[in-house]
Amino acid sequence: MAPRVLIIGASVGGATAAITLRGLGVETVLIEKELRKAKPCGGAVPPAAFREFDLPTHLIDRKVKNCLIVSPSGQETSVPVAGTVPTDDDYVAMVRREVFDGYLRERAQERGAEIIHAQLTGLEVTESGVRASYRSMADGSEHTISADVVIGADGAYSPTAKMLGLPALPRAVAIQERIALPDSQMARWEDTADLYLGAEVSPDLYAWAFPKKDHVTVGIGAGPGHTQRAKELLSNLKRRLGPALDGGQVILREAHALPMEPRKQMAFDRAMLIGDAAGLVVHTSGEGIYWAMKSGQLAAQVLGQHLDAPTAKNLHAYERIWWKEYGTMYQFLRFLQWWGYGNERQMEVFTEMCRNPDVQRLTFDSYMHKTMAPAPWGAQMKMTWDIIRAQARNYASH
Numbered sequence: 001m002a003p004r005v006l007i008i009g010a011s012v013g014g015a016t017a018a019i020t021l022r023g024l025g026v027e028t029v030l031i032e033k034e035l036r037k038a039k040p041c042g043g044a045v046p047p048a049a050f051r052e053f054d055l056p057t058h059l060i061d062r063k064v065k066n067c068l069i070v071s072p073s074g075q076e077t078s079v080p081v082a083g084t085v086p087t088d089d090d091y092v093a094m095v096r097r098e099v100f101d102g103y104l105r106e107r108a109q110e111r112g113a114e115i116i117h118a119q120l121t122g123l124e125v126t127e128s129g130v131r132a133s134y135r136s137m138a139d140g141s142e143h144t145i146s147a148d149v150v151i152g153a154d155g156a157y158s159p160t161a162k163m164l165g166l167p168a169l170p171r172a173v174a175i176q177e178r179i180a181l182p183d184s185q186m187a188r189w190e191d192t193a194d195l196y197l198g199a200e201v202s203p204d205l206y207a208w209a210f211p212k213k214d215h216v217t218v219g220i221g222a223g224p225g226h227t228q229r230a231k232e233l234l235s236n237l238k239r240r241l242g243p244a245l246d247g248g249q250v251i252l253r254e255a256h257a258l259p260m261e262p263r264k265q266m267a268f269d270r271a272m273l274i275g276d277a278a279g280l281v282v283h284t285s286g287e288g289i290y291w292a293m294k295s296g297q298l299a300a301q302v303l304g305q306h307l308d309a310p311t312a313k314n315l316h317a318y319e320r321i322w323w324k325e326y327g328t329m330y331q332f333l334r335f336l337q338w339w340g341y342g343n344e345r346q347m348e349v350f351t352e353m354c355r356n357p358d359v360q361r362l363t364f365d366s367y368m369h370k371t372m373a374p375a376p377w378g379a380q381m382k383m384t385w386d387i388i389r390a391q392a393r394n395y396a397s398h
């Protein structure tokens, strides 16, 4: 029997959509071309994802409790990972995508979704249904499959979006190395993650060192104008990290694109886009795992209500609910990227601002628990005053 929903891409977004659809009893098939290699990713996941998607904590390599932010001039700000009301649930989870994605795929299969190891090669959406062509990764044979609706969960290059006739999104590139370190060196990253700012490592985003079970991932993000320099920026970061990487061995170098803008439209007649395919990565952090899962869940819930009439008009509820819920946060974080990473002086101001305890708590409330509660009046005044002082100090000294 033909599935009702076909999902292209069985990574975090696609697998979550499939789990949700199976929960609603909907016949679901996923097409995934890459079941062996992990998606290139820093693997930082907020606790909200573990709570909201009922994920076991054995998927976590390390719980980061402290973030070190290093400005272009080497000014350091150490930020405890804690929200306004500190709890045991305050951490940034570090996961390896091969483990994390593998678990979600298995869960989707256990709930009855089928995963076809194949590459999507063609897509036709008509009034009466969806017909996709794919090439088996096992033996190269060509097949077709029909369904009522397609969900594009196929990442930043989204072939589904392309086959729907949509333009490519502006993209950044992120490149990273997994570096295995001697135990004595790993102690430095027991529960700490580093963020580095500066034109020599990341002109418009940031660079990172994230600890995993037995290695550190060291990487940089480079916006659309700087992607050609990605390897050079990564070398600069490794030079900057210097002795902290002594004795390290590169076990993997990996790179992938990050969408830099959400799509204007995410729901169409018989088709929906989620996660990176819809451009749902937040700007300041490049965070996309939680958002791919959340959009996969919401798209599936909306689709579950309209399977018998999956028109753009009905499926539009997905977009409407999404932007009502998260629009302000996306806009704020986009502004923050523009403001904080705009040039090196602003990066200095940003690093200094991160010393303000209210900024720290609000940042981690919004990252860890996905809540954006307004700060009390007194805290807002103090933050504003600290920004003015930091701006004045950094601009007067140049």
Ligand SMILES: Cc1cc2nc3c(=O)[nH]c(=O)nc-3n(C[C@H](O)[C@H](O)[C@H](O)COP(=O)(O)OP(=O)(O)OC[C@H]3O[C@@H](n4cnc5c(N)ncnc54)[C@H](O)[C@@H]3O)c2cc1C
Residues within 6 Å of the ligand: 008, 009, 010, 011, 012, 013, 014, 031, 032, 033, 034, 039, 040, 041, 042, 043, 044, 045, 118, 119, 120, 121, 153, 154, 155, 156, 159, 173, 174, 175, 176, 219, 254, 255, 256, 257, 258, 274, 275, 276, 277, 281, 286, 287, 288, 289, 290, 292
């Ligand atoms: C280097 C790097 C570091 C990052 N670090 C973080 C981080 O620390 N935390 C965070 O939250 N986010 C991070 N991100 C972003 C995060 O990886 C993505 O936002 C997230 O993976 C998006 O999930 P998704 O399910 O939408 O798409 P993806 O994870 O990109 O998955 C798309 C899937 O579609 C499949 N696919 C593509 N084309 C086809 C085809 N033709 N046929 C069949 N299958 C196909 C792919 O194989 C893939 O499995 C990082 C990204 C990069 C590049």
